[in-house]
Amino acid sequence: MSGPSRTGDSQPQERERIVETATRLFASLGYDATPLHTIADAAGIDGDAMADLVGDKHDIYLKVMERAFLALKAGQDAAFAEFTHDQAGVRRLADRHLDFCVTHPEVPELWIHRWLGDAADVAGMEARYLRPLLDRVTDELRDLVAPNVGLDEALWSLIWCVRGFVVGGVLAPDGQMRGPHDAQALRRFRTHLHLLVDLMFAPGAPR
Template structure:
């Protein structure tokens, strides 16, 4: 995790991110953050403001990380064939999946929100989901215009389905044949999930002539 700030503020943001991801916003107090950071409550509020303001700073960081990851996958990517369109979709999937592997706090924070955590902070979905949707839709527009993507595909729901799958898998893992729960920090589990997600999205989009 990299924040622009240094010193105490960066420490507070790091600790708050970890606790919000583990416990949720509602179950985390400023005093818990202060104790985990080795600081007093007065220092926390002086550096970052209220718990709500601290939470907003953490979610801003998450959003910027997600946007940067998607831009890396989409910028400068030509789409002049079904194969290039399929490769672009795979890059978008892989960038978000790899982000969640490297920063599991990202899907954890969103999963808490999906379970009505921080329900009084209502503006985040509207503020953050629209730029991501527009970025992905804009990147895939040439593929749709060229007929490389089935025009019957609901791209907005396809994007949400991908987020649901990746975020849910990152938090719940999968049960193996022995009943043991395994997560995406297991390389073989991650490999199988990635391959499954690629194939699922590929068959939904139905790229003509492109192999999954």
């Protein structure tokens, strides 16, 4: 495939288009199931030209995951800007994470693919991009978790719950999967999320 001639001014836009396209494909198909030529074809860019702009598939994946991290960090920063050190504050953090994942479903999709074994040959993503975010939450919530609950387990229960709902939804009585774009399903899930928070984050609860 031959693409249009590129100028220095167009290269940033082309790089952005490649990363956006790869993000969409990695989120829907997974890294392992997305050939490099599929990214080039979907982005409308010659394969050799794409390699000159952003490197190989491994390089593109690193850029995609960095971009997902920066978006998640910005969401976390905004959530902590309104955080209060109490149970209501934990509820709001959970709400903001849910809202972020609904608005940016590609982020939970990318991570769920990875946690199910995708891109196993690309090491270090968790330490580089998840650990700093989790450490911040852990530091803030350490003394708010109920005495009989492990903090790591509590946080991961919420993370998996939110991301599973956003990516897969829940099975409704009519046999259909209902996800975040169904207003009633989203409202019911948010109520359930608050219940989980109230059960696991209860300062002053008896040991």
